[in-house]
Amino acid sequence: MKAGESVNDYFGRTLIIANKMRIHGERMEDVVIIEKILRSMTSKYDYVVCSIEESNDLDALSIDELQSSLLVHEQRISRHAVVDEQALQVTYGAQQGGRGTYGAQQEGRGGGRSTYRGRGRGRGRFGHKQAILADLEWEKDEETSTEEESNGEESEVDRNMEENGSNDSESLIEEDASDVNNSPPEGRPRRPPTWMRDYETGQGLSDEEGVNRPRRPPAWMRDYETGQGLSDEEGKMTMLLRKVWESVSSRSSSNSNSYSSYNRREQMMHVQSSTGAFDRLPLDIFMLILKLLGPKEVAKLSVVCKSWKLIVSDNPLWIFFLQNHRESWDSIFFAETHLRSGFPLLCDCRAFPNQKPPLSFMHIYGQREQVPGSVIIDGGSGYCKYGWSKCASPSGRATTFLEFGNIETPMSSKLRNFFVTIYSRMQVKKSAHPIVVSIPICHYEDTESAKAARRQLKEAIYTTLFNMNVPAVCAINQATLALYAARQTSGIVVNIGFHQTSVVPILHGKIMRKVGVEVVGMGALKLTGFLRDLMQQKNIKFESLYTLHLLKENLCYVALDYESELSKDTQASFEVEAEGCFNLSEERFQTGEILFQPRIAGVRAMGLQQAVALCMDHCQAAELTGDDGWYKTVVLAGGTACLPGLAERLEKELQGILSPSVFSGIRIIPPHEEESAWSGAKLVSNLSTFPDSWCITKKQFRHKSRRSLIW
Known part of the structure; x- marks a missing residue:
């Protein structure tokens, strides 16, 4: 510790050095730093050091407690700074004694010689060399010394030396040595002195006093207490630091009644270069x-500098910002780790997971804000x-473009009228925003005519939108988007559509039509019609299909065991506005049962469980990848798939059909919401790499069409 250096400055300088040593691999524990600080304190803290060493366990003492204790004694010493300074000046002036290599080391009166040549008064019998030896002896005996009763003794000795002008300094040293040897017996209990019973460290306080003592901000924060002379930015930082300190103080006081539990060793910053006072x-x-502060600040x-860039680019910090975003963190993480590359998805990361480049969520956050x-x-x-x-749910509904117009209307006219209607309802300028379109599951066969029909539909969508000056277009299959909404890239999608149910195998985002897409002629419209028939049989009157739709959504479910459910009392009621209250019993579960037993509704088709099991057998026989678990994830999609109990019933039926080796590891994922495809499209459109990696522009489309014509 340098002469005149404050406790705060010395501690700050020491901790910076300790942190840099830790960064370079040095094992530096708190007790080592504490012992180093106690050894290097200036002489005016000798009695304080002795008291701290004897009244505390250094292994359990924290750096903050030591700093707080020394700050208290520094304040006590500063109270008597004027008196002590005058006394020291008299002693120092007397010791200088003359001009030369070294001055006379003893004060006295009358002309005379000194050990070292110099001009001054006094016959020095105690020279500089003897003084150094005496100081060394003092340091040797320091471990057995006790603290002095008061600081006034030193001042009294100096005043006696000035008044008496004694030339016998050896007698003073002998008296000091005798005081050192007069240490109390070893068996005497040690108690903290009165001045240590303060509210800074909590030493010597009772349990009640320790709990109720006020928490004071640390020294680096007390500089901002008054706020005088601070700029506007510093004033804002002052308020921010006060807010942080209040939250930390309240948190620590509620968890413990002693500040000694605060572990500074785990809290220190480990950066390779300095960040200024924030170190x-x-x-x-x-x-x-x-x-x-928030992500923008x-x-x-x-x-600012490399140190600040290293700190603020920390992934956990930006994950915190993304978790407080308008989207769920699980969806963001899945999208940024699996869908960044665009379509088709890259598969190399699955084969070589260790070669996947690390993500910078700071850059991801910035890119997502600019999408x-x-x-x-x-x-x-x-x-x-x-x-x-950017919205959580769709803003409107309309008739699908496949049914927009009549049968004789050309597809290009249907599409144009459809998109013009949507843009007019949304009141959006066509050339201002890219568009994501989900293509319905149609032409699912793996034949040349089906391929040509799918290609023709997709090109018609692109042509219509680009003729309307849309800047970029992304057209993805509806089943693929539903799979993305479930945070999966491979699996079997069971999409219960309006007219039919499709079982679609998808590998790495691509539909495996060569494996086979199974189709069941049972959709939402068939379930609604069957519910209507059941209600008419019981003379339950209703006015519209919308009423049936509400009853199906709010009362119907799928029974786990159909036969046992028939013997139960399942009556429930639901009130429809302007139509009254409807009471349903076995109609509630008989409506969904036709998905597994179509013969109940008079339909000759295989059940849903049979279609899924058949698709799994085809996937296993195809051996597309070395991992046969990709098809064991079944994702349910569509509004009818939200019926309660559907996932559990399908899993039970598959267990009875499939062999144990194939059934092992099967997972059924129910839809999180009714608009699965819309949620998947939202996931893609908010990617940090969108629209570059997923959309096609007008220029790219024309270049691709021209190249196709050449070939």
């Missing part, structure tokens, strides 16, 4: 400040949903 700030408080700090809003149109088989990519 002395505990890491958790520093990160809390960054979280309170934190991003600005990355251009423009997109128009999403989910062209379902019954009706379509449309809305904004």
Whole structure:
């Protein structure tokens, strides 16, 4: 410790050195730092050091407690600074004694000689060399010394030396040595002195006093107490630091009644270069400040220097910002780790997972904020949903473009009228935003005519939208988007559509039509018609199909065991506005049962469980990949798939059909919401790489068409 250096400055300098040693691999524990600080304190803290060493266990003492204790004694010493300074000046002036290599080391009166040549008064019998030896002896005996009763004794000795002008300094040293040897007996109990019973460290306080003592901010924060002379930015930082300190103080007081439990060793910042005064700030408080600032202000700090860039680019910090985003963190993480590359998805990361480049969530957050809003149109088989990519749900519904117009209307005219209607309802300028369109599951066969029909439909969608000056278009199959909404890239999608149910195998985002897409002629419309027939048989009157739709959504479910459910009392009621209350009993589970037993509704078709089992057998026989588990994830999609009990019933039926080796590891994922395809499109449209990696522009489409014509 340098002469005149404050406790705060010395501690800050020491901790910076200790942190850098830790960064370079040095094992530096708190007790080592504490012992080093106690050994290197200046002589005016000798009695304090002795008291701290004897009244505390250094292994359990924290750096904060030591700093707080020394700050108390520094304040006590500063109270008597004027008196002590005058006394020391008299002693020092007397010791200088003359001009030369060294002055006379003893004060006295009358002309005379000194041991070392110099001009001064006094016959020095005690020279500089003897003084150094005496100091060494003092340091040797320091471990057995006790603290002095008061600081006034030193001042009294100096005053006696000035008044008496004694030339016998050897007698003073002998008296000091005798005081050192007069240590109390070893068996005497040690108690902290009165001045240590303060509210800074909590030493010597009772349990009640320790709990109720006020928490004071650390020294680096007390500099901002008054706020005088601070700029506007520093004033804002002052308020922020106060807010952080209040939260940390309240948290620590509720968890413990002693400040000694605070472990500074785990809180220190470990950076390779200095960040200025923030090097002395505990890491958790520093990160809390960054979280309170917000992502925009934190991003600005990355251009300060390399140290700040290293700190603010920490992935956990930006994961915190993404978790507080408008989208769920699980969906964001899945999209950014699996869908960034665009379509078709890259498969190399599955074969070589260790070679996958690390993600910077700071860059991902910035890129996601710059992604423009997109128009999403989910062209379902019954009706379509449309809305904004930044919204949580679709903003409207309309008739699907497959049924827009009459049968004789050309497809290009249907598509143009359909998209013009959607844009007019959304009141959006066509050339301002990219668009994501989900293509309904149709032409599912793996034949040349089906391939040509699918290609023709997709090209018609692109041509119509680009003729309307849409900047970029992304057209994806409805089943693939439903799979993305379930946070999967491979599996079997069971899409219960308006007219039919499709069982679609998908591998790495691509539909495996060569394996086979199974189709069951049983959809939402058939379930609604069967419910209507059941209600008519019991003379339950209703006015519209919309009423049946509400009853199916709110009362119907799928029974786990159909035969046992027939013997139960399952009556329930639901009130429809303007039509009254409806009471249903066995109609509630008989409606969904036709998915597994179509013969109940008079339909000759295989059940849903049979179609899924057949698709799994085809996937296993195809041996597309070395991993045969990709098809064991079954994702349910569509509004009818939201019926309660459907996933459990399907799993039970598959267990009875499939062999144990194939059934092992099967997972049924129910839809999280009714608009599965729309949610998948929203996931894609908010990617950090959108629209570059997923959309095709007008220029790219024309170049691709021209190249196809050449070939």
